[in-house]
Amino acid sequence: MAALLGPSGSGKSTLLTILGTLMKPTSGRYTMLGQDLVAADDCALTEFRNRHIGFVFQFHNLLPDFTALENVVFPTAVREGRETAQARARGRDLLVRMGLEARVDFPSANLSGGQKQRVAVARALMNRPELVLADEPTGNLDRDSAMQVMDLIAEINCEEGTTFLISTHDEKIAGLCRRQIVVGDGVVTG
């Protein structure tokens, strides 16, 4: 678990966007799992993103017309072309692990902020990615909900070995991470 620290406008979100293959760097190299992600085309990047990277956004960004389970299952279903029973079972397991067993078939629009963010974490983990990029995952939550989400992230990091790179302003959240990376004016400074 690593925290990405830095003032607003320092380039944290841009770095996460590049690492998430949603944007290409104007110069330099980016290699992950042996794949050159700067040279890769849009199709290859989409496939890579789906298999190896998970995202958690500040505003959870769930699909509002879908249930919690449907949101979680999305990354697998979009790859396989349908919602398999296996995928639904894994999605359900993840939601149970997030403490949302009573909200599995709830429309995501009806969930509270904390619940939505936990669904977003479950969705990010659905395809068992090697890297989860979290951009201010607790920035929009109250203290209790924020700690709940961070506890879950820490638990999954320990149990499954998933790498989390968390962009945050909150030093307390950063303190929960094993490593802190400081960014200033587009440069990693520490």
Add this chain to the structure above:
Amino acid sequence: MLYGLKIATRYLTASKAQTALLVLGVAVGVFIFVFMSALIGGLAEFILSRTVGDIRHITIEADDPDPPVLIQRDGHVLAVIERGRTRTATLPDAATYLPLIEKVPGVVAVSPQIGGAGFLARGAQVAQVSVTGLEPGRESAILNLRGYIVEGSERLGSGVVVLGETLADDLSLKLGQTLRLQSSIGASAVLAVGGIYSTGNGMIDASSVYVSLPTARTLFALPQGVTRIEIKLSDLNAADATARRIAALTGLDAVPWTEGAEQLMEALNAQAQTGYFLKTFALITIVIGVASALLLSTYRRRPEIGIMRAMGAGRGFVIFVFVTQGALVGLLGGLSGAALGYLALLPFPSRDAFEAGTLPMDITQGSYGLAITLTVIGAVLASILPARSAARVDPVTAIGQ
């Protein structure tokens, strides 16, 4: 693909009122398409049935021989006999061809006839008439004489004449009264009025009389053969092709009704083209409606499209979702519009029972399948632009929204 269909369906059902309005808009366009098809088709059917439906569709007439010319040995023409106004040519072997013609596909009736001009006299009153000799038993083969009879019967026995109501009024003739019919070659016969008809066509009702074929043979001194063969078809639009077939089969000059009916055909074509224009406008309205609604939807769902792209949905998947929405809207609108059109056409009388004063709508010509197919194709085409626009959404910008 199945998953894309699920997403597309969910998007449509998520905003039910908006989708219902969109489908309704498409349905109205399809309704207009169906209604116009039935109206234009019914109108053409009505006009054809009222103009050529009750007449021969193919006519076989013998060519008049060239008048003889008396030429001196040195080449000077001494005398020329000018062609008379009365047709004198006959088809002497008509009886041989009749069974052949009857077997041609599409032929429903064949009527050998002897026709000519004559005068109808009752006392001092005289009227010029067109005389047609029909084979007894085939009186209604071409003109539905039986259907037009207002008094008496259409049956043409020996010594019987059937004439129009206007002519009967002009000569103050009643059923059973006798009259003298003199042909253009001077032969005459005393006949009794066996039936009076009214076709509604002033020309026919005032100047056409029908006698039996044997009576016509006597009047026109034609012991064998006929002057023309009239043929009726099940599909009058097949007249050209069937005429060519009969000509090839018999070697006779078979003339379809379309020859000499250029003005009618032009009018029908103009009417059909008007219909095509109206239907095209209806389709254009559908395409614009679907395209604008989906463009709005694309704009509204930009953040969601961004999320989907971030989660690993390819551009092709996004295009499929939006094109499927267009196709579903087209299909639903097409089906409901066609159903509405069919229901709206139900109260109109069927094509066989068109009544004066009502719109001649033909429910069988609603082009329902075509309307649905074109609507789905149009809706799919209309959704391509919004779908491409959706696929080009930049996930970073969209998620930031």
